[in-house]
Amino acid sequence: MKKGKTKRSKTLKRGKTKGIETPERSNSGVTVLTNTKSAISRGPDPISKGGESVKVVVRIRPMNMKEQKRSDQYIVEAVDDKHIQCQEANKICKNLQEDVFDKCGVHELIDAALTGYSATVFAYGQTGSGKTYTMAGIEDKLGNKEWVPDNNDGLIPRSIRYMWERMTNRKEQFYVKAAFMEIYNEQLRDLLNPSTGILQCRWSAKSGFFVEDLMVVECTSPDDLISVLHEGMKNRKSGSHELNPDSSRSHSILIIYLISETVADDGHIFKKYGKISFVDLAGSERLKETKSKGVMLKETGNINKSLFTLGKVISCLADSKKKKSDKHVPYRDSKLTMLLMDSLGGKSKALMIACISPSSAYLEETLSTLNYATRTMNIKNKPIIQMDKLEQDIYNLKEEAQRLRLENEWLTKEIKSRNGGKPIEIPKQLASINLPPIKGRDAFQVEIGGGPRSEMIPGGGGFEGLSKPLSAQSNMSGRRAAAATDFGGEFSGQLMMQEFDLEVIRLKQENHQLRYQKELTKRDYENVLFENNTLNSKLENLENVFIGSAIQRNPAKSKSNLSSDYATSTLMLENQKLKKKLEHVEHERLELSRTVQSFQEKAPPIHSKAFDTVKEEKEIKKLQRQLDFFKKQEKDLLAQLNKPL
Numbered sequence: 001m002k003k004g005k006t007k008r009s010k011t012l013k014r015g016k017t018k019g020i021e022t023p024e025r026s027n028s029g030v031t032v033l034t035n036t037k038s039a040i041s042r043g044p045d046p047i048s049k050g051g052e053s054v055k056v057v058v059r060i061r062p063m064n065m066k067e068q069k070r071s072d073q074y075i076v077e078a079v080d081d082k083h084i085q086c087q088e089a090n091k092i093c094k095n096l097q098e099d100v101f102d103k104c105g106v107h108e109l110i111d112a113a114l115t116g117y118s119a120t121v122f123a124y125g126q127t128g129s130g131k132t133y134t135m136a137g138i139e140d141k142l143g144n145k146e147w148v149p150d151n152n153d154g155l156i157p158r159s160i161r162y163m164w165e166r167m168t169n170r171k172e173q174f175y176v177k178a179a180f181m182e183i184y185n186e187q188l189r190d191l192l193n194p195s196t197g198i199l200q201c202r203w204s205a206k207s208g209f210f211v212e213d214l215m216v217v218e219c220t221s222p223d224d225l226i227s228v229l230h231e232g233m234k235n236r237k238s239g240s241h242e243l244n245p246d247s248s249r250s251h252s253i254l255i256i257y258l259i260s261e262t263v264a265d266d267g268h269i270f271k272k273y274g275k276i277s278f279v280d281l282a283g284s285e286r287l288k289e290t291k292s293k294g295v296m297l298k299e300t301g302n303i304n305k306s307l308f309t310l311g312k313v314i315s316c317l318a319d320s321k322k323k324k325s326d327k328h329v330p331y332r333d334s335k336l337t338m339l340l341m342d343s344l345g346g347k348s349k350a351l352m353i354a355c356i357s358p359s360s361a362y363l364e365e366t367l368s369t370l371n372y373a374t375r376t377m378n379i380k381n382k383p384i385i386q387m388d389k390l391e392q393d394i395y396n397l398k399e400e401a402q403r404l405r406l407e408n409e410w411l412t413k414e415i416k417s418r419n420g421g422k423p424i425e426i427p428k429q430l431a432s433i434n435l436p437p438i439k440g441r442d443a444f445q446v447e448i449g450g451g452p453r454s455e456m457i458p459g460g461g462g463f464e465g466l467s468k469p470l471s472a473q474s475n476m477s478g479r480r481a482a483a484a485t486d487f488g489g490e491f492s493g494q495l496m497m498q499e500f501d502l503e504v505i506r507l508k509q510e511n512h513q514l515r516y517q518k519e520l521t522k523r524d525y526e527n528v529l530f531e532n533n534t535l536n537s538k539l540e541n542l543e544n545v546f547i548g549s550a551i552q553r554n555p556a557k558s559k560s561n562l563s564s565d566y567a568t569s570t571l572m573l574e575n576q577k578l579k580k581k582l583e584h585v586e587h588e589r590l591e592l593s594r595t596v597q598s599f600q601e602k603a604p605p606i607h608s609k610a611f612d613t614v615k616e617e618k619e620i621k622k623l624q625r626q627l628d629f630f631k632k633q634e635k636d637l638l639a640q641l642n643k644p645l
């Protein structure tokens, strides 16, 4: 049998947890992975209670010359949108860079970063599987200053163009900065300023892990960002081995910071700190295959070690059986996992591109990559918009005030309609109500600032150097922005927060009163409705008994119709009418009673000698029947009227 021709069996099927696909052995002898069409497959996109899943796409590169010369079998095929099959394949996937960019979901990540989220795109796969090609493009072109856009451009240059287009169409004012670094042999190096030597990875409670003294450059055009990409790629460590003559020997991380400013209606400036990171991981490799020696041997060891730690982190995070509190995620075991902490199980949005070779010779590696990809899909992140703490508080208070205002408006309308349009009276006992302080902090105590701004950037670049805004309408708001960041800005921010605090407290109080009032009105309504229904059914019964009565009930106001009446006042009116009708019936009953009594007094005894003719006897019988009928009616009426209301 030819090398790598063995069929492996592994399928992925829908797991128990919402839309996540989990691996499972099948009997079919076919290797399948979730998601794919034209060599690009996307993971599910559920945002459940537990967070947002890391998205995963798989890219299969075409056979290279070496593989073709060896006549390797083409064994990997994207069957449909959800499955990849590893067996003898019968169709070759299209592999256009443009397709990958359009379908992998990076657009959504860029849009999210522009609205203030952190996002990470990372390429994973064995050496030579096409990670750098996917992320950046053709190696020869990278680092070449004369570069012009072409079809081989990878995700980064395409993303830069897309990002710029979106930025110019948005109303916010953007500032863009970039940093580029690599992790080589477990050491951090600045790709834009290699002379600084080894950099340190630090931890801060506010921003997590960041790289100290990393150079962050301001970019005012897409070309600036492309230059950053070229400069970094030129300085990145690469080497040649059996499987890739231009193999990246380090993990590279390009970070693009997108700081936006929005001027609210009240003139306050809200800043958001979005960013998108592009991570091109070094490829996992088998020493036997790469025939690495000397320095390269050490590099391979370090690459494999950090990828192994990445694997441990992914497995730990993806293990749904373990409770979050029981999990020890070994982020600190490598620089790579420290810096990816936010993207795996953190507050970032993330997209993994798993790169695989179609060749039968690398089936083992391909399966391993697909396994990683599958586990990564189970990782949940909880993305949040990055803002200064003070601004975040003001933003939240504004939202809360708006929500309360809408709710109060609605409550007022509800109460008015039940009261038949009458104004609302606030009960005295509610006027001086004391509400608990706003959740999470004392309503009138304001924290100053959100920590040093530079800590918002892992890399500690800070925003002090920001000067050139991108949009034309920027001058005025640029000045405001400057004011917002100095002490005066902080102070006015605190005043504004106090104002919103008071507004929220006032609205909460009003809300409380309105809710109480609504409850009272509802109870009033229900009581009148109940009384009304009882009167109605009593009247109905009386009318059934009192044949020939002049009382006419309004058939439209039956029980069911009444219950659909909304205003309490309408019900009360109906109530009064019913009571009058009952009085009338009562009056008629008394009249009838009197008639019966006088008749009894006038009527002679049935067996009197003075009435012995046949005619007289008939008359007596008729009167007797009438008397019985009246007696029965009187009895029924009495029974009805004695029923309790």
Ligand SMILES: Nc1ncnc2c1ncn2[C@@H]1O[C@H](COP(=O)(O)OP(=O)(O)OP(=O)(O)O)[C@@H](O)[C@H]1O
Binding pocket: 060, 061, 062, 064, 095, 125, 126, 127, 128, 129, 130, 131, 132, 133, 134, 137, 138, 139, 244, 246, 247, 248, 249, 281, 282, 283, 284, 355
């Ligand atoms: N989809 C593709 N279409 C055409 N050529 C490709 C494709 N993917 C990769 N290649 C080519 O294959 C070679 C290896 O790709 P690349 O350097 O991107 O792999 P890598 O995964 O980054 O490897 P390493 O981990 O060793 O750095 C390059 O010459 C690249 O241009």
